[in-house]
Amino acid sequence: MKFQFLDTVISSVDILQNSVLRLNTGNISQKKSRERLIEEHKKLDYFGDKNKYLVHTARSQPNLSLNLQHRISIANLQIDHKSTENFLLCRVITKFINISALLALVEDPDGNVERLALYNWTNIPKNKVEQMACRSIDQTFLPVGTKLVIKNLSYKVAADKNTIINSNNPDDVIIIDHHNDKLFSDLIWTSDLLVKKEIKGKTVDEFRCRGNDYFASKNYTAAIDEYSNGIKLKPQNGTLFANRAEAYLRLFQFRNALNDAEVVLKYEPSHLKAAYRKGKALCGLKRYKEAIITLQHLHQSLKVSTDGSISSIKQSTEQLLKHAKILDSENKNGQYDYISIINEYCERAKIRKDSKGNDEWVHEVGPRLDHADFLCKDIEICSIKGKGRGLIAKCDIPENTLLVVSKAFSIVYSHEVLGYAMKSHIQNDQTTCVASSLCTGELITQITQKLLEEPYHCQEVYELYNGLNLNKINKNLVNVDIIGNIVKYNSFALDNVIVESVNLSGKGLWILPSYFNHSCIDGNVTRFFLGDLMFMRSLRPILKGEELLICYRSADSSYEIRSRYLKSIGIDCQCRLCKLDKSEAPKTVHRRTQLLDTVEKLIKPLSNDPDSSLIKRLEKTIFELHDLRKEHPELEFDTLAPSKILALAYRENGNQSKALSILKEVYSSYKNVHLEIINGIIFDIVLLYINLKQMEEARKWFDIVLKRLVEPILGKCMDDEDKWKKEALYLAEKIIPALNSTVKQLYNDNDNMENA
């Protein structure tokens, strides 16, 4: 299967190769030792394609003539530079493995080692005769010791951020054998010269120390290798298992971490660190109750211990136990401390100014938050006619009830693929489009990588693939085609929340929210993102048996845009808005398109100086747009944005009361529709009242917008209104810092705030 990301086509095999490379190679961009590279290459073998292929025959050229001056060493290769004149003389030092390209390690005469990827060497045979000639890529393919000359090579940074030599044309690779090796007969290979001193077998302790060194440099994959080598020598070594458990925790491989911690505890039940790590792994695996029992047990034994050296683990255990209890309560009761979650979010999404005043991420990745999932017991997944599965209310559900909280299975932020500087400084439609495409590609790769690491997740992910017969596929086998489809049909784009003027965008896969079906206009569930956490609440009272629906694409985008997207994911939406849109006469559709074009042209120069003729033309167009839908004014959304602009134009012309009346009219017509633009309209009303110094009215409207902004997170105010409002204000200012100055104007001293 091929995936198109902008103008780049990537095959599922390439995605698999990237994932396998990342999985098996310590993701550090630094030159690695020969030993380390060999270790990593060995691990790729497991993922190698064992099928037989028609393989290009490597050439030996008896009359090869080369200008030896153009021989280049691996150390002199330049990233992203294609060398047409120079050639590389190298020698194969590992067997080749087929993962979309043929991968092996080569050394040059100076002893430098690098990865080599040979592309376009294999073919899938078409006919029987060719099939006979097929072979597997094994030890006999360009065996270890084969000397090669490679022309036209390029040097790249691969998906795992390590370097790799690429050759795309088999004709550029020439075997150096007895026919032509005279060319290099004077050359001495450094590795041949090395005195082969007897390498003493490493001890368990040496493996442990090397593992610790890798751990300290945050290369957890390499650390795991070293600990594993030590474990092979001495399978009862508790320290190695305990250390490896921590390395697995750092890589979020909780099942592996738990296994290791349990091995230690089997032999050494009082191993404190292993018990702590077991508690952590259980939290990661969402087995909160077991985590609490483990940690309580540990806490108890630490309490009675008189050993002074354990104070730090005592403290961490107390903290982790407290956290496990919080996670358990979140999971069981849906009780979330929103203030602390928002604080945690702001901390992790922190931006600071660099010396030139540019925004700079303190955290290059994330934010990813550590909170539990929640599923309201009053809803369930059922089969829905014509839609596959969906969610149904088991009983009547009040407005603003927390239905689901879900942590992303995997999330990719735009700044992680683009770099924050690029995202913030070249923010335009094109960047957004590039970012979205890159995020999708990266999301598929990361999910693939996660499933390769922990195949037990496959089932919950594959079950999202509507229409997939799970009996027919191997649930533990990672399949990039399936993952690609799951991402296409189920991924969510992050489309809200602004913290410190940072617009976090990205894409993710959330498991439970993926079961919600779509309605353009009759959605009864809203979603709200805080980093990788998605909160879903009922938008209005929902009756028993009613389907819970979210909106995949906003109703105020045109039918053309909406339906194009919905069709791409197999939805022929039958909501009242789509039915009306579909039933419209072509003449009406054409006229609307013309009018919307006119609006577009009219509002473009508006930011300069809106004159009265422009206002008149805008009013005329808005009137006509209304008129096109006069039978169904409740389903007319085209005039929302132009009306907001019209009000702005009146305000710029000094007619604030007219601006106010336009905005208030829009609000009263659309206040029950869940559209983000309505919040902007109410906020404009607040600002107009502030300008008019009518603070009481301003505060009244501010309360309306505050509720609309914060209720999706905090829920409705239940009893203590003052407390609710204080929390709401705090959250709103964190989420939308632009509110800060408005709040100050509205409640310009602390006393007023107290009375708010």
Ligand SMILES: C[S@@+](CC[C@H](N)C(=O)[O-])C[C@H]1O[C@@H](n2cnc3c(N)ncnc32)[C@H](O)[C@@H]1O
């Ligand atoms: C995110 S999934 C929702 C869960 C899905 N129904 C399932 O069983 O896995 C999106 C898919 O659900 C179906 N779907 C969602 N909303 C729909 C609607 N309004 N009408 C028809 N199919 C819908 C489409 O097949 C769509 O590709």
